[in-house]
Amino acid sequence: MDILVDALTTVISGLHKTIRRSFSDSSSFSLTELQTIALINRNGKILPSELATKTKITTPSMSQILKKMEMRGIINRQSCDSDKRKVFISLSKAGKDIVEQARFSRNEALKTLIDARLNVDEIKILEQALPILQKLNA
Template sequence: MKIHDLASALRLEVSKLHKTLRVHTKLSEGLSLSEITALSLLYFNGTVYPSELAEVLRIKAQSVSQVVALLDEKGLIVRTPSDIDKRKIALTLSMKGKHLVEESRRQRDSWLTEAMNATLNKQELELLEKAVKVLEKLSDY
């Protein structure tokens, strides 16, 4: 297989797996991909400013305002004025938001574990373990 064809096949399968994982996560129903990504970013980074969120999500400030407003309305985030510049608002996860992210991760991990046990043999699991290290290199590029 040529490298371009391999890249295309990899992209397709990673995309399908990502969509399948979203389907098997009941807690994220009703949230857009931008909202889910924002929650994940807050979970891993703690405090984030809307401008940083816009950069990661690759959306305009107006769109970030909508995402932030929806997450705030659902009680998933906390807005705190910056100590340095009161015009800036720091965003953090609320306890409800943190629990949602953690339960969502648990559901996805559980489904994926079940799928791996049901469909992969020992050699395929060992191959997948090696493939994860390769995928990490690609993700870090």
């Protein structure tokens, strides 16, 4: 079982990195910027300090990323009603469009990998394994 767990961890991590690299290479955003946009999208609205913690970068570095995103019209800032010192970050329409484009690019990157590296029989096996993998993700 340990060998299976190690192998799955390595494969999943490597596949994730390969996909991220392949679509981030064609993007004008760094991986950290894409990760930040994805986190904002998942959370709806989030504090800059939470973004810094979740992306494992310093708060000043996150501030610079957010400033750049704001200048590009990707994010909105909204003061907290109960504490005016806090400012929540959310995605603008342009930011949401980037999420959709990134999702499309990611899917295309994976499709390209599958087409290039797997034969028809391997694709069928992968399709059969999908319900099992989905159980692990439930």
